[in-house]
Every structure is written in structure tokens, then in C-alpha cells.
Amino acid sequence: MKRLLLATAVLVIAMSACNEKKSKDSIIGSWIMPIERQPGKMQGIKLEEGGDVSSINMATLAYKYWE
Secondary structure (H helix, E strand, O other): OOOHHHHHHHHHHHHHHHHOOOOOOOOEEEEEEEEOOOOOEEEEEEOOOOOOEEEOOOOOOOOOOHH
């Protein structure tokens, strides 16, 4: 549980620091972070216009939509 909370916190921080191409008001795009103990591997989420969302290298997390 602590590991999931830490991963979520890191993802939120990464989301606020990335995506320079979009305006500051947009969170649309791919948000990734390194996978612990797997050098060179990344995981995250992809938010698309229209509410579509998908996970990146996280097969156990299936998303349906975002608002």
C-alpha cells in the first residue's frame, strides 16, 4: 500500500512538472516515471482529449475514462 501511495505521489509530481508543449491549463499527454529497480523502464498514464485514458506498461491498471 505504501508503495502504491509513493508511486501515485511521484506520478502527480511528474504530471505537474512535464508536458511543456501544451498550455499550463492542459494535462493531456503521456505522464511517465521510472519503474523501481528496472533501469531504463518507464510506466505511467496517457490522457487523451475526449476522456480516453490508458496505462503505459501497467497491465494491471485498466482505466476507462477521465474527466
